[in-house]
Amino acid sequence: MQQKPTLLTILDVLSIIVIGYATYSALFIAPTELVMGEVQRVFYFHVGTGWVALLGFIIASIAGILYLINKKMIWDRFGFAAVEVSCMFFIITIILGSVWARPAWNTWWTWDVRLTTAAITELIFIAYFMLRAGIEDPEKRARFGAIYTILGGLSAPITFMVIRLFRSIHPVVVGNPSAEAQGGFDMSVDMRNTLFIALIAFTILFIDFIWHRVRLGALQEKVEELKLEKIS
């Protein structure tokens, strides 16, 4: 059994600290938004989780390409870890977004570009898990999984562009001054700092999760191998 690397332990502690600080910063340091009030504080974690979810989705496609190129199982573990972690963060992003949208848009959900694309991406993830569950041979599972993540990674941007042809009401907060009508707002310095802290905190947490999941994947494979040995 492999020893847990020291760096990973350090990363664990670090992510607890930064997430704690990001929470504190979002709740107490950032000023209350003038129009929307306290509910706007959800924004920092919404963007933070959304960012890492997207990062995971992209990493999964890249891991898929790398797996198909050199057929090393490490890329499969990496891709699977990225999809799983990204799937969880996407759900959190959607829930946090709904919490904000209820008072801001007066609805939990609307078929807007970002929301719809997030929902479809979530469905791609679920399909990916079902595909993997239906294949016993680990090599074939890795190969099919890699292909499906790449297909998903290619179609999601096109989905986004197609849905944009419908009208969108999601605010573009960063670098867009004219979005106030849709629930957008100008950020003060404290807000900007808090957002920045949240982004860094979630990126560290994301790396930590992926690392743990890759290790877990290696252990799972070992268990599977042992089981096969016992049977044969």
Added chain:
Amino acid sequence: MNPSFLKATLAIIHKDLAAEFRSRELLTAMLSFSVLVILIFNFALDLNPDVRQTVTAGVLWTTFAFAGTLGLNRSMAVEKDRGCMDGLLLAPVDRSAIFFGKAISNLAFMLIVEAIVLPLYAFFYNETRIFQWEFIAVLLLGSIGYIAVGTLLSAMTIQTRTREILLPILLFPVVVPVLIASVLASGAIINDMTLPQIMSPLNLLIVYDVIFIAVSFMFFDFIVEE
């Protein structure tokens, strides 16, 4: 193009079409299913003339998308169940020829179904605006994208434990841009909208087709290798 590649592709198309025209299993299933879906839509959405104005494109595309999975599943299952796929793979031809052969015959089945369902829809609902060449062109482009990804994914799902159940679940989230773009473009054509409103979804549809034909062509080798 390499003449032996073309020959192999044509041979597979010929085989599929000949088998289908003798048994007529797949087309009958797809057609009766399509008519059933349209019938259900009629009562589910209450397709009176006002509603039809906006939902015709959506109803037709939903019908084709659902019927399409039936065809894709069947066409691959036949190869797998009787061990034909192994025979095809053993043949000394380029494997992408197998992909194109299967994809083109799948496309042919899909187009045949569309060619029968469209007049039926026009007959049931007195809707002649669907007979415009622009509408047909969108139908063709949409079907190409749908079938390219569908053929690839059906080759994949047929090798899994859950088989038929899995195809629509894998296919629909990936093929969603095709369906949305096609519905937008054909809806705009039916309602006599301006050219930009037709062209912007159409451009994305073409982009999708090109990307996914290329990708499916590249990945088919990885899917059938043992």
